[in-house]
Structure formats: structure tokens, C-alpha cells
Amino acid sequence: MKVENMKLPFSRYGSYLVISPLYGRNRDPKSLYIRHIRGGDEKDGAIFKIELVRGNQEIDYEVEWAPHVLKLIATDGSLDIVECCFSSDRTIRIKGADVGVKLTAITGSYDYALAFPDQTWEINSFLQERRFRIIPLEGDLNVDAPFEVDKSKHITVHCDPNPISKTFDMAISEYQLMFQHDHALEMPFRDNAEQAANDYQQWQENTLQVPSSFQKGHDLASYITWSCVVKPDGLLTRPAMYMSKNWMTNIWSWDHCFNAMALSEHQPELAWDQFCIFFDQQDDSGALPDFLNDQWALWNCCKPPIHGWTLKHLMKNTAFVTLEKLAEVYEPLVKWTKWWLRYRDDDLDGIPQYNHGNDSGWDNSTIFHKGTPVESPDLSSFLVLQIEVLAEIAGKLGKLDEANEWMLKSQELLSKMIDHFWDGKQFTAKRSGSHEVIESDSLVLSIPLILGKRLPAEILTRLVDDIKHKGFLTEHGLATELPESQFYKHDGYWRGPIWAPTTLLVVDGLIASGEKELALEIAKRFCKMAATSGMAENFNALTGEGLRDPAFTWTSSVFLILGHLLLEK
Structure with a gap:
């Protein structure tokens, strides 16, 4: 399945977070976005554009979809995979091997990124009226968000594989004011995905x-x-x-x-x-x-x-x-x-x-x-x-x-x-x-x-x-x-x-x-x-x-x- 053919938004029961293209909007339908659907359909809710990267080189990808996990498969011949799942209704988890991910924030007036001592980052989105916590679990996380006058000039998040394990693991959690740790992130990625699969199976039954x-x-x-x-x-x-x-x-x-x-x-x-x-x-x-x-x-x-x-x-x-x-x-x-x-x-x-x-x-x-x-x-x-x-x-x-x-x-x-x-x-x-x-x-x-x-x-x-x-x-x-x-x-x-x-x-x-x-x-x-x-x-x-x-x-x-x-x- 190519990205532009992904007609089903990837989400889960209870969540306001979605991964999907932006059909019918003034954005490229060949790309995937992490979106936020609070506030209705007058805005597309785009938070981040998702790209696969190897170093600084962007890599095209195709999508393989299931209710509990979304796979982004590199099309450069490597078949390297980045996987996405929901660890909870407020947190998206992203894991990959031999390839990294770049998230480009869709920003508005006053949006900025702030580093915390625990190595996490908060992105305060005035545009979406929410805050988003970037949580590194494995690999090298780098956030480029130069502050200029009253906002970050731009915000990009790079997560590259650990040089030894060749894998990375990160999460994005949404909240209004105070961040609360998602304890499900203490479990392996596979356990998070399996829990989502079980929840869906129970619904289907x-x-x-x-x-x-x-x-x-x-x-x-x-x-x-x-x-x-x-x-x-x-x-x-x-x-x-x-x-x-x-x-x-x-x-x-x-x-x-x-x-x-x-x-x-x-x-x-x-x-x-x-x-x-x-x-x-x-x-x-x-x-x-x-x-x-x-x-x-x-x-x-x-x-x-x-x-x-x-x-x-x-x-x-x-x-x-x-x-x-x-x-x-x-x-x-x-x-x-x-x-x-x-x-x-x-x-x-x-x-x-x-x-x-x-x-x-x-x-x-x-x-x-x-x-x-x-x-x-x-x-x-x-x-x-x-x-x-x-x-x-x-x-x-x-x-x-x-x-x-x-x-x-x-x-x-x-x-x-x-x-x-x-x-x-x-x-x-x-x-x-x-x-x-x-x-x-x-x-x-x-x-x-x-x-x-x-x-x-x-x-x-x-x-x-x-x-x-x-x-x-x-x-x-x-x-x-x-x-x-x-x-x-x-x-x-x-x-x-x-x-x-x-x-x-x-x-x-x-x-x-x-x-x-x-x-x-x-x-x-x-x-x-x-x-x-x-x-x-x-x-x-x-x-x-x-x-x-x-x-x-x-x-x-x-x-x-x-x-x-x-x-x-």
C-alpha cells in the first residue's frame, strides 16, 4: 500500500491522535502526518510530517497497515521498517531499525520547543492548543528548534538508531497543561502493540x-x-x-x-x-x-x-x-x-x-x-x-x-x-x-x-x-x-x-x-x-x-x- 492509498486513518479507541495523509487539504497526500483532531473539522490538525531518514537523506516509503500497528517500509531497496503503535489513547510510539525518523512540526504563532532535564522535550503548540511531549526511549534524539523573538523559528525532531543496537524507540504524548508519564512505555513496543490488538479483537467480537x-x-x-x-x-x-x-x-x-x-x-x-x-x-x-x-x-x-x-x-x-x-x-x-x-x-x-x-x-x-x-x-x-x-x-x-x-x-x-x-x-x-x-x-x-x-x-x-x-x-x-x-x-x-x-x-x-x-x-x-x-x-x-x-x-x-x-x- 502506498501512502497516497492509505484511506483509513491509523488511530485507536479513545484517542484524539491520528496518523494519516491529509486528503483534501493543501498538503502533500503522499506524506503521512501525526494529527490531532480536537476542535472539529475546520482545521486539519497536522502536528508533525513524518519522514524516514538515513543520516540527512530522506527516504521514500510505503505503508503496511493493521489495526494495531502501522509499518513504514523504506523503498530504497533496504526494506528497513519503522513501526508505529498506540501505547495508550494519548501516546503514539515509534520504533525503527537501521533507519531513522524525522518529524517536522507544523507550527503557528508562538509555538516553541523546550528541553527538560530528563532528556524529554515539550512542544507547546498554540496552533493546536495542546502540548506534546517527545520521549526518547532508545537511540539518539535531536531537536532543532531555534528560538526567535517569541517562537521557535522551526521545530524538527530527529531520532536515529543507536550505533550499537541499530534501533531507535521514541514516543509522542499529548496533554493540555501537565504531563503525566505513560507507564505503558515501560513495556516493550511489542507488548504495546499486542494490547492494542487485543482491545480491537474484543471490540470486533x-x-x-x-x-x-x-x-x-x-x-x-x-x-x-x-x-x-x-x-x-x-x-x-x-x-x-x-x-x-x-x-x-x-x-x-x-x-x-x-x-x-x-x-x-x-x-x-x-x-x-x-x-x-x-x-x-x-x-x-x-x-x-x-x-x-x-x-x-x-x-x-x-x-x-x-x-x-x-x-x-x-x-x-x-x-x-x-x-x-x-x-x-x-x-x-x-x-x-x-x-x-x-x-x-x-x-x-x-x-x-x-x-x-x-x-x-x-x-x-x-x-x-x-x-x-x-x-x-x-x-x-x-x-x-x-x-x-x-x-x-x-x-x-x-x-x-x-x-x-x-x-x-x-x-x-x-x-x-x-x-x-x-x-x-x-x-x-x-x-x-x-x-x-x-x-x-x-x-x-x-x-x-x-x-x-x-x-x-x-x-x-x-x-x-x-x-x-x-x-x-x-x-x-x-x-x-x-x-x-x-x-x-x-x-x-x-x-x-x-x-x-x-x-x-x-x-x-x-x-x-x-x-x-x-x-x-x-x-x-x-x-x-x-x-x-x-x-x-x-x-x-x-x-x-x-x-x-x-x-x-x-x-x-x-x-x-x-x-x-x-x-x-
Whole structure:
């Protein structure tokens, strides 16, 4: 594997440190960087560029990757190897033989390096708002960091092999203020790598199983989900599974639901953490932020209210989702639901609206091509289910009057939704206020399938027929825009490519509609594509090629859920 083909970030459970190229950034994708993913995806987080050196001569290398160890193999004919592993979630260890390593710091204003009496060095990165300790374990460590006015002019770290043993061993540990020794560094490198391998193996054993024909995809999905979890810190009150450690280094307020669902069977506590983490930051108005990372939350938009639908799935694991857990989440879910009904219905017609495509999760869907706000049937469908779930929870908690009120509200919204959006042949989207119908060939108009047999039989039949025959279903799965549409683009984000979440929503809706055979066929096509093309952010609907970020957790989670469904059929 060449460096530029390394699409999976090398990291581990709990860590904010990553080794990867910088695809899509203004840096050379042929190089590897040690990165730091605190603070989200507005910065690439590059700390050090990694180079192999023999003396002062730089050596090209290729990458050999495994979940527990990353090998950099010299391509000058020597086949000398430098290996990297995580001794802990805050420390990267680097070891080599017959070849050295050079780390060039990516610096900003005021960044400097400071030597300590124990032969370690601290690099204080104002750019990353963290400190990094360089720890020599074996070999010759040299740091070049000439101080000029108020910062180090540059910072380079050379670690060369010991002249006798011909090997070097060093570590890089991150911290905010006070350095704490990583006792795992007292063990041999191999023991550190083996511990990481054992941790990953335990995770993989707790991952939903899939048919053996998709084993390659299972290995990939297991690694991506394991390695993308970061430990609680700052605004992240619980362990959080990021969408990726490439560049989508946040969690979004519907993505987390799919990850929770994939974890619920074997890791219910972690699943519950994923589900609840956005409610920990809920605004007094009831709104949830669009996304979160350890340092900040974005409130400019939101994501659709699929949380009732998700909670219904989590409640199947009744051994963990106890009455106590339901009591914990009931009021936050009430506030989230009321927020949509109170603050996203400007024309007061009882039908909630999206103020921007990003609010829907279908950012640039063609239902928004004439502008916003837009009333869309998927939003009402999500709220019908969410209100119904609130009725069920209220009943379990002994709030019988509230349960009755919620059930009546769910039925009322369902009736309004059908009257408002169904034109006799299909569901439509409309401009809020004028109720102008928006012409669109987007799959989002089929999402009411999640209501299943709550819909009248003639409507349900038509929705199922559209999935079967209208043209959304390709060899690889469900396109998000009809390929025949004038707006269709192979890499058009929500105007064509196949996405994991929408696939799962439709599959779930088909099962709820009594169309399990069709649901399983769609699941099979998606899993085959993902196992072949990788767990990408989305996929070319006609070729199955992976698009955008190549290592995405909600794709991995949906692959595992659908693959497990195929195993249980």
C-alpha cells in the first residue's frame, strides 16, 4: 500500500491522535502526518510530517497497515521498517531499525520547543492548543528548534538508531497543561502493540455479525467504528463515536443515532451514550446542536428528529433500556419534539418545516432547489413516530394523561400530513406559507415508508411500487435522486449518490410495510457494495464507487445492521 492509498486513518479507541495523509487539504497526500483532531473539522490538525531518514537523506516509503500497528517500509531497496503503535489513547510510539525518523512540526504563532532535564522535550503548540511531549526511549534524539523573538523559528525532531543496537524507540504524548508519564512505555513496543490488538479483537467480537461473504467489510467496519471513538472531554460528556478521523471529525445530531443502533445489542451502555450525548447539550428551547466536538457545538442548523424512531429500536433491548433510562430521556425528547412543533411552523398550519437543507440531513436535496422554508413529508413522518414513542414511554412511566394526549397528537399529525402532502399519486414537498408544490425526484419523498401500515393501504402500495419500479433502485442500492433526473449527479452529495442512513430508513420502512423480501434485497446490494468499495461517506449510485470521506462510521454501522439482518433472515 502506498501512502497516497492509505484511506483509513491509523488511530485507536479513545484517542484524539491520528496518523494519516491529509486528503483534501493543501498538503502533500503522499506524506503521512501525526494529527490531532480536537476542535472539529475546520482545521486539519497536522502536528508533525513524518519522514524516514538515513543520516540527512530522506527516504521514500510505503505503508503496511493493521489495526494495531502501522509499518513504514523504506523503498530504497533496504526494506528497513519503522513501526508505529498506540501505547495508550494519548501516546503514539515509534520504533525503527537501521533507519531513522524525522518529524517536522507544523507550527503557528508562538509555538516553541523546550528541553527538560530528563532528556524529554515539550512542544507547546498554540496552533493546536495542546502540548506534546517527545520521549526518547532508545537511540539518539535531536531537536532543532531555534528560538526567535517569541517562537521557535522551526521545530524538527530527529531520532536515529543507536550505533550499537541499530534501533531507535521514541514516543509522542499529548496533554493540555501537565504531563503525566505513560507507564505503558515501560513495556516493550511489542507488548504495546499486542494490547492494542487485543482491545480491537474484543471490540470486533462484540460487533454485529454478518454473512461470511461480507467478512472483509465486517473487518473494515469493525476497525472504523472502534478507532473513531474518542474519550469524554470538554463538551463531549460521554465516549463519542466520530463520523471519521479523516476530516469529518465531529458527531452530527442524526449520525449518532445509527451508530447507537449498531452498538445496542452487544454494547448497550456505549449505545446509550451515543444516543444521549446530544441531549446533554440541549438548549433550553429544546433544540439540539447540529454537531458537536470536544470544543464547540454548531447551532446554525440542526438535524431531523429521528430520535424517537431510534429509541424505539433501542427499546427492543429491554434488559438495558429500563424505566429509569426512559425516565432519563423522556423530558429531553419532549422538549425536542415541541421545539419542532413550536418553532418550525411559521405559517401555523400544523405542518413543521425545514429552514435549510442542512436541517433535513439531505443538505442539497432537490426539494430545496427553489429555496426555503420547505415543508417535507419525511419531517412529519419522523415526528408522527416520535410522538407515538413519547406516548408509549409516558404510559410506561405512569403518565397516562400525557400518553393519551401524545397518541391523539400523533394521529392528528398523521392525518394532516396525508391531507397536506399526498396528491393522489405521490408525496410532495411544498414551500411553507404559499404551499407551492416543489417538483422533485428525490428519494426523500419516499421516507414516509417508515410509517408502514399506519398509512392507508393504497398509499403504502404506491410507495412500495415506486421503490420497486420508479428507478431509484440500482444494482448497488437506492439512489437519493432518480438517475433520470435533470439534477442527478454521480458525485452530487444528496442529488444522486447512495447513502447509508437513507438506505436503512427505507429498508426499515419496507419491513414495517410487510415487504421484507424487497428490504433484504436492498440490504444485500448495499452490503455487497460497501464490502467491495469500503465504508465511504456515500457511493456512486451507478458504479458503486466510494465517494468523499473513505472511512465513515455511520456507513460502517448501517453495513453491520443490514448485514446482521441478512444473517437473521
